[in-house]
Amino acid sequence: MGVLSLAWGILAVLGMLVAFFPCLGALNWINVPFSGLGLIVSIVALAGSRSKGAALGGVICCSVAVFFGLFRLFLGGGIL
Numbered sequence: 001m002g003v004l005s006l007a008w009g010i011l012a013v014l015g016m017l018v019a020f021f022p023c024l025g026a027l028n029w030i031n032v033p034f035s036g037l038g039l040i041v042s043i044v045a046l047a048g049s050r051s052k053g054a055a056l057g058g059v060i061c062c063s064v065a066v067f068f069g070l071f072r073l074f075l076g077g078g079i080l
Contacts, residue, residue, distance in 0.1 A: 002054035005042035009061025012038050016065040016072075025076045028069040035065035 012035040019027040042058035049055055 001045040005058030008038035009058040012065035038062040
């Protein structure tokens with residue numbers, strides 16, 4: 001489950017990077033919930049696994065994607 005959370009986090013960060021391009025900022029409306037679900041899966045994987053490396057990487061990647069996605073939506077006027 002740790003590998004799944006790491007893969008989910010990598011996809012979330014890639015989605016966040018694509019959403020930073022001008023005219024693609026609306027992708028954050030899809031990426032933020034995707035990253036939030038990934039964060040939940042990563043926390044569950046972190047709590048239930050013996051090897052914590054991949055799950056911790058997933059938690060970090062998903063947290064960064066959620067934070068910067070919400071920040072980008074706030075700057076663009078998507079969240080008032």
